[in-house]
């Protein structure tokens with residue numbers, strides 16, 4: 001008898017339906033799995049056999065064939081253990097079609113018949129729900145993740161015997177409700193901009209960066225507060241919407257970074273990988289592919305502290321995702337795509353000793369300085385919209401009792417500037433000024449003659465690339481939005497040009 005069980009596999013961070021077909025027939029006893037399984041699925045035979053036997057159910061000594069359809073895609077991971085076991089239980093009459101049809105099964109088995117959690121439950125359940133499936137049987141420990149999808153019925157099970165009992169008696173079914181779109185956000189009270197004394201120009205640049213979702217590099221001497229300010233950036237970013245949270249949670253689900261109590265990610269990601277990070281840890285990949293840091297920073301910030309200390313080839317891989325907002329990894333027989341729409345924030349000293357350009361303490365030779373700076377390539381620097389210098393703050397600023405502006409009040413301006421962008425781009429697929437293409441720039445960043453003359457002069461005298469020219473226009477658009485004016489005036493252009501001037505100071 002053949003039974004068909006609905007399950008799912010993952011490609012990137014999207015699930016796709018896999019039908020697990022189980023055929024038990026007379027013949028020499030065997031147990032074969034076909035349909036491009038990887039080695040962990042082939043090992044599933046041993047787990048399923050022992051789990052059924054150790055649940056005091058007689059394992060059929062017959063010819064068992066399992067097919068994972070569609071047979072053309074490679075399947076990975078142990079999540080098919082449970083659907084295979086359910087298919088066998090169905091075929092030998094312990095369960096029947098009324099218990100299993102139209103239901104989704106997924107889970108790993110241990111030899112004693114317990115059901116263990118698997119990675120990627122959220123994208124798998126979300127996709128199956130979109131395909132019309134409403135009932136889900138999953139490991140108990142993945143329950144809260146699946147409950148993020150509304151209007152479905154979920155049963156969390158922890159062993160084969162519990163599964164059989166619950167299915168036969170329709171027990172322990174949770175009906176998920178429509179989720180509230182407003183998420184209770186977690187606020188980090190310890191990282192507030194009110195702690196940062198002085199540095200008004202850097203704070204202004206950071207506000208512009210977040211408002212238009214641009215990229216920024218902070219350059220300055222040691223101890224000038226670069227790391228301190230970068231760490232405070234999440235506190236001025238708008239709260240996540242439910243859709244954004246869900247997208248981030250799917251990525252964390254595939255990486256097994258979700259604990260049962262805290263299933264929905266409610267904080268904007270702030271990823272700050274160490275400079276020794278490898279190429280594949282940054283971009284994602286591996287034998288069983290997993291998203292890397294650039295995807296874990298999706299809808300949040302990727303902070304690269306001490307930028308020139310990163311290996312140059314590791315930095316170069318950022319060039320494509322910075323332009324496209326996703327990364328595609330090609331493997332022997334498949335490709336996976338992960339979203340990577342992050343804001344790049346980098347910080348660096350201008351030379352090995354750190355004091356070049358800011359005080360006469362610098363002890364580096366010009367050769368050492370250019371070697372250090374050249375670790376950051378021209379094309380990467382060209383992709384960064386805003387370059388800003390954080391200079392050593394003076395004693396008066398440090399001693400002053402004047403309280404600096406709080407994150408909350410900066411955030412209000414950011415939210416307003418983003419609302420203007422949402423309104424302007426509401427019928428397009430653009431979210432922020434930083435995403436404007438060359439064609440969009442012509443449409444949305446119209447300049448007066450005066451502004452145009454200023455930009456022309458800068459373009460010629462600063463020998464700017466076309467990309468830099470476009471970036472100046474996008475940043476100027478954001479500056480105008482912060483001021484709530486539709487026209488980009490020369491003063492906005494001038495400020496945006498100033499944010500492209502450090503490469504001339506340091507790199508030429």
Ligand SMILES: Nc1ncnc2c1ncn2[C@@H]1O[C@H](COP(=O)(O)OP(=O)(O)OP(=O)(O)O)[C@@H](O)[C@H]1O
Nearest residue numbers: 195196197198199221222223224225226227228393
């Ligand atoms: N503007 C500031 N207001 C208040 N405290 C500051 C300021 N700048 C620096 N500090 C203090 O100095 C410490 C060091 O700053 P931080 O680590 O951010 O410097 P940095 O610029 O990243 O230096 P490095 O180049 O060595 O990494 C901070 O933890 C903070 O206590």
Ligand SMILES: [Mg+2]
Nearest residue numbers: 226227305347
């Ligand atoms: Mg630092």
